[in-house]
Amino acid sequence: MNLSVKIKDLVLIMLMIFGLQSCSTQKNNANPTPEPVKTVEIALEKPKNKEENCFKNAADRPELYLPLLKNKTVAIVANQTSLLADKTHLVDFLVQNNIKIKHIFAPEHGFRGTADAGEHVKNGIDTKTSLPIISLYGDNKKPKSEQLQGVDIVLFDIQDVGVRFYTYISTLTYVMEAAAENGKEIIVLDRPNPHDGYTDGPVLKEKWTSFVGLHKVPVVYGLTIGEYGKMVNGEKLMKNAVQVKYTLIPMLNYHKNKRYPISEKPSPNLPNDQSINLYPSLCFFEGTQVSVGRGTDFPFQVYGSPWLKNQEFSFTPKPTSGAKDPFLNGKICFGKDLRQFPEIKGKLDLSFVIDAYQNFDKKAQDFFLKNLWFDTLAGTDELRKQIISGTPEAEIRKSWQKDLENFEKIRRKYVLYEN
Numbered sequence: 001m002n003l004s005v006k007i008k009d010l011v012l013i014m015l016m017i018f019g020l021q022s023c024s025t026q027k028n029n030a031n032p033t034p035e036p037v038k039t040v041e042i043a044l045e046k047p048k049n050k051e052e053n054c055f056k057n058a059a060d061r062p063e064l065y066l067p068l069l070k071n072k073t074v075a076i077v078a079n080q081t082s083l084l085a086d087k088t089h090l091v092d093f094l095v096q097n098n099i100k101i102k103h104i105f106a107p108e109h110g111f112r113g114t115a116d117a118g119e120h121v122k123n124g125i126d127t128k129t130s131l132p133i134i135s136l137y138g139d140n141k142k143p144k145s146e147q148l149q150g151v152d153i154v155l156f157d158i159q160d161v162g163v164r165f166y167t168y169i170s171t172l173t174y175v176m177e178a179a180a181e182n183g184k185e186i187i188v189l190d191r192p193n194p195h196d197g198y199t200d201g202p203v204l205k206e207k208w209t210s211f212v213g214l215h216k217v218p219v220v221y222g223l224t225i226g227e228y229g230k231m232v233n234g235e236k237l238m239k240n241a242v243q244v245k246y247t248l249i250p251m252l253n254y255h256k257n258k259r260y261p262i263s264e265k266p267s268p269n270l271p272n273d274q275s276i277n278l279y280p281s282l283c284f285f286e287g288t289q290v291s292v293g294r295g296t297d298f299p300f301q302v303y304g305s306p307w308l309k310n311q312e313f314s315f316t317p318k319p320t321s322g323a324k325d326p327f328l329n330g331k332i333c334f335g336k337d338l339r340q341f342p343e344i345k346g347k348l349d350l351s352f353v354i355d356a357y358q359n360f361d362k363k364a365q366d367f368f369l370k371n372l373w374f375d376t377l378a379g380t381d382e383l384r385k386q387i388i389s390g391t392p393e394a395e396i397r398k399s400w401q402k403d404l405e406n407f408e409k410i411r412r413k414y415v416l417y418e419n
Contacts, residue, residue, distance in 0.1 A: 040247040055260060056252035058189035058226070059157055060085050062097070065249050068187060069099045072152040075143075077105040077136070077175055081159035081191075081264045090157050090189075095129055102151055103132040105143060107158060107171040109267045110135070137167075141211065142174035148182045156188045159266045160225040162195035163280045164204065165212040165377050168266075172225060173214055173232050180244035187247045190226030190254075194276050197256040197419055198222050198346045199411065201280065203403035204379030213379050218404055220280050220348060222411060226250065231414040250416060257419045268299075268322025275300035278338055281349040284383075287374025289365050290356055291317055291333050295326025303352060304335025307361040313337040350393045357387050 042064050058065070059082065074094070076082075082090040094101060104111055104126060111126065111133050124133045134140070134147055148154070154175055160168045172188070179186045201219025215237050223231060226248040232238060233246045254260075265271045270279060275298075282292045282300050293302040295317030302315055311334035317326040336352070360367045368374050368384060375381045386396050 058249040073100050075151045075154050077156040082157045105136050108137045108167045143178040154179050154186045159191050162193035164219050170211050170214050176244050177238040180242040185245040188226045188229050189249050190251050192260040193224045195220050200347045202380045208379045227414050254417050284353045291328045294323040301339045304333030306331050307365045308334045309359050
């Protein structure tokens with residue numbers, strides 16, 4: 001066999017191998033391996049100069065998120081707290097920057113934040129931008145597939161308060177779930193948690209899952225809303241364990257143990273920092289015959305009931321813009337004025353509900369509501385039973401410890417910011 005024949009055979013073999021490789025490549029390209037779902041974090045930056053050594057909400061960092069929205073169709077989950085530092089609403093800012101918004105999703109209390117807790121919020125049109133508003137409360141807590149048609153990205157920017165029974169984390173979860181099921185991306189603009197840096201309270205048991213408690217987390221869970229979304233995605237806490245392409249835009253110079261003023265009240269009955277600070281301690285009263293001041297000028301800064309004994313302070317709930325039919329409407333309630341109460345740091349305070357139970361005229365009225373809403377808020381029936389049996393607060397707290405320690409192992413995986 002001469003050299004020319006050998007060369008021809010070698011060339012033929014090489015062409016055959018190349019042809020097989022090409023076919024294999026074409027086959028793989030026809031059915032590409034799907035890109036894994038992942039959580040994207042925009043890196044935290046260190047201040048470069050004194051001007052940058054200040055705090056910024058994620059909404060005030062448009063250089064990080066506007067490029068992600070360019071040439072995309074966006075649905076935005078927002079309310080009255082979705083403001084930039086100069087008080088420009090995020091929706092208005094995006095419109096000014098020629099971002100294409102298909103519609104606005106509004107959580108509990110509505111887009112402008114004026115509806116009562118639990119009040120039905122209707123769909124409508126934003127008068128300033130003429131954008132459609134779709135309510136994510138009542139029968140439509142989760143966006144429907146048709147409401148996400150034509151949408152590329154869902155942008156979420158809402159001020160949360162860091163407490164399990166405050167429903168904005170449930171809204172975020174349902175929005176993420178709908179986005180995952182419909183192949184949409186979600187971007188969360190992060191904001192401070194006024195109860196950050198610590199965890200406290202009973203961890204929710206699965207039996208008491210509801211819109212005021214979707215996940216097995218404590219009452220105070222120590223994560224910003226952006227970190228919470230990371231946890232929901234990373235731990236596969238959504239229906240059918242789906243995951244979504246999730247991008248978190250971080251705050252600048254945020255510290256978890258520092259407290260930042262909330263400039264816009266997150267809901268009608270949390271009008272100031274004092275009410276927000278007391279909220280995780282007083283909200284348990286919503287499952288009892290004790291008012292927390294809805295229908296007054298100082299909601300979640302007082303508590304009282306017609307059946308509380310040995311109390312000097314009194315108030316009478318009446319209809320207001322934030323409480324059209326308040327609990328114990330028109331009845332004189334005797335109780336405690338906490339408007340000047342020192343800031344509660346690093347824990348929720350059980351002494352209020354324990355003291356109220358001990359001083360309640362239980363012969364005239366049951367302390368706990370018959371629907372046991374108290375258990376739904378607590379995420380367990382154990383706390384109610386402990387209060388009835390007279391268990392000391394220290395012992396009640398001790399009963400939470402193992403669950404809190406187990407939750408901490410999960411929580412720490414998703415913490416983005418320093419203390």
